[in-house]
Amino acid sequence: MSEIKKEKRVKQKKKLSRSAIVLIVGLIIIAIPVLIFLGILGVSALHTGTPRDGSRFEGDLDPAITAEHVSALKSEIESIGSIDSVEVICSEGQLKIYIDTNDSLSEAQVDSILTNAYTKVNSKLPVSTYFTSSSGKKMYDLQINVYTSPEASPIGSSNPRQYKLLHKNSYEETYQIDNLAQPKDPSLAAELEGLTPAQTSSEPGEEETDVDTSNQ
Numbered sequence: 001m002s003e004i005k006k007e008k009r010v011k012q013k014k015k016l017s018r019s020a021i022v023l024i025v026g027l028i029i030i031a032i033p034v035l036i037f038l039g040i041l042g043v044s045a046l047h048t049g050t051p052r053d054g055s056r057f058e059g060d061l062d063p064a065i066t067a068e069h070v071s072a073l074k075s076e077i078e079s080i081g082s083i084d085s086v087e088v089i090c091s092e093g094q095l096k097i098y099i100d101t102n103d104s105l106s107e108a109q110v111d112s113i114l115t116n117a118y119t120k121v122n123s124k125l126p127v128s129t130y131f132t133s134s135s136g137k138k139m140y141d142l143q144i145n146v147y148t149s150p151e152a153s154p155i156g157s158s159n160p161r162q163y164k165l166l167h168k169n170s171y172e173e174t175y176q177i178d179n180l181a182q183p184k185d186p187s188l189a190a191e192l193e194g195l196t197p198a199q200t201s202s203e204p205g206e207e208e209t210d211v212d213t214s215n216q
Contacts, residue, residue, distance in 0.1 A: 060138035
């Protein structure tokens with residue numbers, strides 16, 4: 001009989017208290033986000049310094065503007081004449097052209113070079129194909145800068161610079177031309193240049209008086 005009682009005692013299992021169960025569940029709940037966070041840190045550490053392949057223009061910019069296109073277009077624009085230097089940059093879905101012309105050119109001559117440059121771009125890279133989106137596909141944006149000097153001229157200068165910018169993003173139907181040599185608000189620009197008289201602190205009609213404080 002004593003052996004049977006010992007076996008029954010051994011077979012009896014201890015039941016966990018409610019507080020122990022709550023503690024175990026709480027530890028599990030806390031451990032799950034901690035393990036996830038540690039896993040993210042581990043994966044990030046393993047990939048540190050590794051470049052990621054991919055492009056935000058995936059599926060767009062088709063057909064693409066190649067280095068050969070850029071080189072050929074630069075040569076075409078340089079042949080226009082009255083040009084000091086030409087820079088053509090194709091990057092991040094934009095084709096930017098910078099044309100530095102002779103300083104002595106007039107506004108009409110700068111306009112002529114700008115029109116000629118756009119014609120050459122359209123001849124080498126048709127605007128309807130390379131700079132116009134269709135079927136939800138993003139295409140290139142176009143900028144053509146033509147200037148006699150990249151530096152701004154002081155307002156009122158006897159020989160102001162000329163600067164025209166032709167721009168078109170791929171979602172626009174046609175291009176726009178801005179005159180960057182002329183401020184959109186001349187009065188504000190003149191004030192910023194210090195060409196307008198500064199306002200005095202006294203109100204109109206008030207006169208300044210000298211006060212003798214020697215006897216005070």
